[in-house]
Amino acid sequence: xxxxxxxxxxxxxxxxxxxxxxxxxxxxxxxxxxxxxxxxxxxxxxxxxxxxxxxxxxxxxxxxxxxxxxxxxxxxxxxxxxxxxxxxxxxxxxxxxxxxxxxxxxxxxxxxxxxxxxxxxxxxxxxxxxxxxxxxxxxxxxxxxxxxxxxxxxxxxxxxxxxxxxxxxxxxxxxxxxxxxxxxxxxxxxxxxxxxxxxxxxxxxxxxxxxxxxxxxxxxxxxxxxxxxxxxxxxxxxxxxxxxxxxxxxxxxxxxxxxxxxxxxxxxxxxxxxxxxxxxxxxxxxxxxxxxxxxxxxxxxxxxxxxxxxxxxxxxxxxxxxxxxxxxxxxxxxxxxxxxxxxxxxxxxxxxxxxxxxxxxxxxxxxxxxxxxxxxxxxxxxxxxxxxxxxxxxxxxxxxxxxxxxxxxxxxxxxxxxxxxxxx
Numbered sequence: 001x002x003x004x005x006x007x008x009x010x011x012x013x014x015x016x017x018x019x020x021x022x023x024x025x026x027x028x029x030x031x032x033x034x035x036x037x038x039x040x041x042x043x044x045x046x047x048x049x050x051x052x053x054x055x056x057x058x059x060x061x062x063x064x065x066x067x068x069x070x071x072x073x074x075x076x077x078x079x080x081x082x083x084x085x086x087x088x089x090x091x092x093x094x095x096x097x098x099x100x101x102x103x104x105x106x107x108x109x110x111x112x113x114x115x116x117x118x119x120x121x122x123x124x125x126x127x128x129x130x131x132x133x134x135x136x137x138x139x140x141x142x143x144x145x146x147x148x149x150x151x152x153x154x155x156x157x158x159x160x161x162x163x164x165x166x167x168x169x170x171x172x173x174x175x176x177x178x179x180x181x182x183x184x185x186x187x188x189x190x191x192x193x194x195x196x197x198x199x200x201x202x203x204x205x206x207x208x209x210x211x212x213x214x215x216x217x218x219x220x221x222x223x224x225x226x227x228x229x230x231x232x233x234x235x236x237x238x239x240x241x242x243x244x245x246x247x248x249x250x251x252x253x254x255x256x257x258x259x260x261x262x263x264x265x266x267x268x269x270x271x272x273x274x275x276x277x278x279x280x281x282x283x284x285x286x287x288x289x290x291x292x293x294x295x296x297x298x299x300x301x302x303x304x305x306x307x308x309x310x311x312x313x314x315x316x317x318x319x320x321x322x323x324x325x326x327x328x329x330x331x332x333x334x335x336x337x338x339x340x341x342x343x344x345x346x347x348x349x350x351x352x353x354x355x356x357x358x359x360x361x362x363x364x365x366x367x368x369x370x371x372x373x374x375x376x377x378x379x380x381x382x383x384x385x386x387x388x389x390x391x392x393x394x395x396x397x398x399x400x401x402x403x404x405x406x407x408x409x410x411x412x413x414x415x416x417x418x419x420x421x422x423x424x
Contacts, residue, residue: 026041029119033057035056103122152165152168154244156204164180173220190218197215203243206239210231212229270320273333289348291389293346293394296360308373321342323364353387365414387418
């Protein structure tokens with residue numbers, strides 16, 4: 001069916017408005033890697049005025065050490081080996097200063113499948129890189145301070161089933177007069193919610209040679225977060241002999257990590273927006289056709305985690321993120337709200353929201369291939385959706401969509417429940 005000319009013109013006008021006013025850098029790039037058009041944010045990032053951007057090769061302002069990786073992915077898209085890519089690199093600005101960025105590149109293909117243009121979204125990740133450097137510095141400081149570390153050593157003789165802490169660790173836990181603690185006393189100090197993460201079974205059985213556990217430990221200074229590096233020692237025949245552990249108080253670092261995670265706007269596992277990022281981007285969306293909000297919950301995800309482990313569960317979440325993203329346009333919002341719950345915001349009318357929800361349910365009906373599973377695993381999706389004329393009250397829209405979602409789950413799962421009326 002032909003698209004009415006006025007609808008096409010309106011769509012182009014909306015795209016042009018979103019392109020020009022996007023808070024992140026956006027650029028159109030031709031198949032030779034030349035900038036066809038860039039918005040004001042992109043112009044500021046590269047330090048080249050908008051009227052001089054046209055025809056500039058992105059290679060000209062990409063750091064030489066980052067260029068090969070970028071071009072390799074760019075050429076894979078041209079060769080139809082992928083439809084887009086995301087990469088971190090550095091721009092070299094005219095004053096020779098460096099700007100770290102994360103770029104998201106998507107191919108715009110013609111009817112014959114050949115790439116016509118690339119559309120690129122660019123994020124300034126200067127603050128994120130500064131945070132990474134700060135964390136790296138903290139880790140280096142911890143290593144240098146081992147001799148005066150808050151914590152200490154322990155060891156477990158596997159054959160003799162004898163456990164003992166160093167006097168330093170015992171004193172850190174129970175005070176200056178304490179001596180080595182036995183295993184029952186030490187375990188009793190670990191917060192009950194964290195004891196599963198402190199389990200030594202994989203080391204005792206010899207399935208791993210090293211791992212790290214993080215748990216809360218009751219000490220004379222109150223409950224403290226401890227990071228414990230545990231290593232397995234084997235005898236001459238390779239059999240498990242002893243386990244040695246170094247428990248370090250990293251309470252302050254844990255708080256800083258929590259603060260960074262709260263302040264970040266993307267989910268570290270899937271790369272999608274997190275709830276903070278969704279809230280920030282939602283208010284920036286523009287649409288004359290309204291806004292649809294979908295709340296998505298996975299059916300059967302818990303069984304994957306229980307049977308195959310959290311690594312398999314993470315793989316399902318990453319693949320789910322890819323499938324959901326494939327069902328929307330680049331300027332729609334896809335968020336991992338937490339656990340196996342996702343929120344999607346579509347700039348468009350109610351019918352568009354329903355259509356996207358149906359596509360997502362269909363996309364999730366394809367089985368997942370997991371490395372540790374003997375056969376493909378089924379994980380489906382239940383979706384609740386609402387539509388509103390304006391984007392003013394995200395929390396209430398999500399809450400209402402959540403109610404519709406659980407009606408779908410109660411009636412058999414693997415489907416869509418979309419409110420017939422506009423949300424107000």
